[in-house]
Amino acid sequence: MRVALLGCGVVGSEVARLIVENGDDLAARVGRPLELAGIAVRRKRERPGLPVDPDLFTTDATGLVSRDDIDLVVEVIGGIEPARSLILAAMKNGASVVSANKALLAEDGATLFAAAQEHGVDLYYEAAVAGAIPILRPLRESLVGDQVQRVLGIVNGTTNFILSSMDETGAGFAEALDEATALGYAEADPTADVEGFDAAAKAAILASLAFHTRVPLGAVHREGITEVTAADVASAKAMGHVVKLLAIAELVDGAVAVRVHPAMIPREHPLASVRDAFNAVFVQSAAAGQLMFYGRGAGGAPTASAVLGDLVAVARHRTGGGLGPGESSYADLPVRPMGDTLTRYHVSLDVDDRPGVLAAVATAFARHGVSIQTVRQEGHADDAVLVLVTHTARDADLAATVEELRALEIVRDVSSVMRVEGV
Ligand SMILES: NC(=O)C1=CN([C@@H]2O[C@H](COP(=O)(O)OP(=O)(O)OC[C@H]3O[C@@H](n4cnc5c(N)ncnc54)[C@H](OP(=O)(O)O)[C@@H]3O)[C@@H](O)[C@H]2O)C=CC1
Ligand SMILES: N[C@@H](CC=O)C(=O)O
16 A cells, blocks of 8 residues: 655654554554655755655655555645645545645635545545544544534644643743744644634534534634733633633534634633643534543644544555545535624723723623623722623624723723633
8 A cells, every 4th residue: 555645744754654663553454554655845855863765755746646556645735735736636546635734624625525526535634623632533423423513622732832831831922832833733834823723724624524514714703812911811810710712613593603712711611621732622412412532632743643543544445445434514504693602701991090980881881782790990090900701792792892892981992802611
C-alpha cells in the first residue's frame, strides 16, 4: 500500500515517523505493509532526526499525486491552495485521501466530497477537528442512529493555551502566543487561531456532521480572543469564572445555530479545567444523553495519531474492498440568526462617579428588555467601573443596549462585553 505524504512540517513529520517506526504493527493491522512512496514539501532541506530516506522528498507535489503507483494520499500542507487541487488530482488518480485541513474542509468540503464519490475513493479527516480526540468518527458512525441536539466545546489548542496561561500565570497575550507557536500548536498564520477562524472551521465541520446538513463557514458567528484583556480574565476570576473560547453548535426550533466566541464559564464547569492545548467536546443527543470527549487538541504527535487512524481505516478499505461512509447532508436546515441567541452577559463600563449614573445605566438595559442580575462597582477618584451581569437575554437586545450605553454622556467607555455560559 503506497502512501504519498503532502507536507512534512509539525504534523507531517510525525506522520512519517509513525509510518516508519510502527511499520510492522501497521502492516499487521492493515493486512499489507504501508510504504512511504514520496513526501512533497515546499523546500528540500535537511530534516535531522527524521527516520526517512532523504530521496523520498520532492518539491513536485503535483507529480507525486499523479504517479500511478500511489494508493493513499495524506494531505498535511494546510490552507486552500494548492491543497485542494492536489487532493482533487489524487482522487481523480484513484487514491483515497486523509487530510487534517479544517480550513479547506470547512470552505469547500462539498467539492471534495463530490469528487470522492465520483471517483469511488475515501476522504477521511478526523485530525481536522480537535487534534488527537476521536470526535468525527463518533459523530459520523457511532451516533448516526441518534439525534444530536448540541455540540459544545473547546476546539482550538492555541487559544486555550493562551487563555490558560493568562489565567494561571498572568502571562501576557503575545508571550503566550509565541510559546504556543514554538510548541507547534498555532497555524502557519496564527491569526487563524486568535481571531477564531480555526475554531469556526471546526465548528462548521462538527455541525455539518452532527446535524446532517451543510453548514457553510459563513453561517458560523465568529469572535476571537484578541479583545480579551487581563482585566477580563481578572474580572472572571473575581466571579469564580474562567474565560474560554467556546464553539457551540445547536439545533433550535429546527434551525442550526453555530457560534464561536470567548465566554466566561464557572470554575466548577467541566470545561473550566481543560487547560493548555487540550480540547474537550460535549455532545448532547436524544437517546445517548451527554457524552464528553477530551484530549490533546494540537501538536505534531497527537494530530499524527488521528491521521494514522484514518490512514489505517482507508488502507483497510483498499485491502478488504468497500468504502467508509461518505457525506450525509440530506437535511437542508435553515440557519438561526445570531441575534436570536439567548445567553447571559458580563458588561464592564467606565462611568462618571456621580448621582444618577446607576439609574441611567439600568434604564438603558430595561429599555431593551435586558434584565440585570448583579451589579458591582469598583470606585476610583472621579470615575468608576461598573460590572454588570445580566439574566438570559437575546443577543440582538444586548447589542442594542450596548449601543445605547456608548451614547450616554456618563459612560466614558464600554470596556468589555462578554457572554457568560454554562450556568
Ligand atoms: N499543528 C497542529 O497542531 C495541527 C495542525 N493541523 C492541520 O494540519 C495541517 C498541517 O499543519 P502543520 O503541520 O502544523 O503545518 P506546517 O506549516 O508545520 O507544515 C506544512 C508543511 O507543508 C509543506 N508545504 C507548504 N506549502 C507546500 C506546497 N506548496 N507544496 C508542498 N508542500 C508544501 C511545508 O513544506 P516545508 O517543510 O518545505 O516548509 C511543510 O512541510 C494544516 O491543515 C493544519 O491546520 C490539524 C490539527 C493540529
Ligand atoms: N492551530 C490549531 C491546531 C489544531 O487544530 C489549534 O491550535 O487548535
